Amino acid sequence: MATPDTRTQLLDAAEHLFAEHGYRGTSVRAITKLAGANLAAVGYHFGSKAELMAAVARRVIEPINAAQCAGLDKLLARTPDPSVSELVEAFAGPLFDEMSARDEGGSRTSRLIVTILSDPAEEARSWTGPAEDTVRERYLAAFARVLPGLSPEELWFRIRGILAVTAVDRLEVHQQPSPGCTSPVAGEAARRWAITFLTAAMSAPPTRT
Numbered sequence: 001m002a003t004p005d006t007r008t009q010l011l012d013a014a015e016h017l018f019a020e021h022g023y024r025g026t027s028v029r030a031i032t033k034l035a036g037a038n039l040a041a042v043g044y045h046f047g048s049k050a051e052l053m054a055a056v057a058r059r060v061i062e063p064i065n066a067a068q069c070a071g072l073d074k075l076l077a078r079t080p081d082p083s084v085s086e087l088v089e090a091f092a093g094p095l096f097d098e099m100s101a102r103d104e105g106g107s108r109t110s111r112l113i114v115t116i117l118s119d120p121a122e123e124a125r126s127w128t129g130p131a132e133d134t135v136r137e138r139y140l141a142a143f144a145r146v147l148p149g150l151s152p153e154e155l156w157f158r159i160r161g162i163l164a165v166t167a168v169d170r171l172e173v174h175q176q177p178s179p180g181c182t183s184p185v186a187g188e189a190a191r192r193w194a195i196t197f198l199t200a201a202m203s204a205p206p207t208r209t
Contacts, residue, residue: 007045009035015056019111023053023121054127057116060098060109065135067094072138084146085199088162091139092198095166096191113167117160149206162198169194 004012013034017026028042028049035041046052071090075082082090099110116124136156143155150158169190 006035006037006041010037010041010045010052011056011059014052015060015108015112018053018056018124019108019115022115022119023049023124024119050123050126053123056112057124057127058129060112062131064094064098065131067097068135069138072142076142082142082146084143084203085195087139087142087146088199088202089195091159092162092166092194093191095163096194099167110167113163117164117167143202147202151206154207158202161201165198166194 010031014026014031017030017034020026029039031049031052032039032041042049042052046055068091071093072087075086075090079086095113099107099113119125136159139159140152140155143159144150144152147155
């Protein structure tokens, strides 16, 4: 097997450390040390720590976005009026696929998505671009057609909830359960439960102001 190049080693190290310690809790020195690279390597390959964060996030999120778009295309080709449950499945299914309970990569993806959603550092969220905007706008439009009573703001809040619930659930699967607590369920059962729960959450009446 070929040894990963320096750029890939930096991405791997940064993904691990950002997922574990957040953006501000991770130093360039720690990244280069874990990657076995010199301190100037981050600047040479990425320009800055913020650009490295962006590259890490895109490497993780782009396959999910591509699968979400493909799932929506397939769904809309079958019916012009998909149900809320079908849209939730198309959006959340790739999250389960990329955050598999069967490997450490799935665990890192889960932790990184939780970091992106919760990290107070602006750099953890400002990396999004046209590809991410396209996925967001397509799903917002699809959900808006079937849930016309929701404002765009509340609808996007609920879609973000799908990301958060799925990421936290997958993260718990990889962690050791606390004494006396029920072990999280992996596999198809958890996926079905999540779709049922998230469909109910998406379908709830609009919040009164």
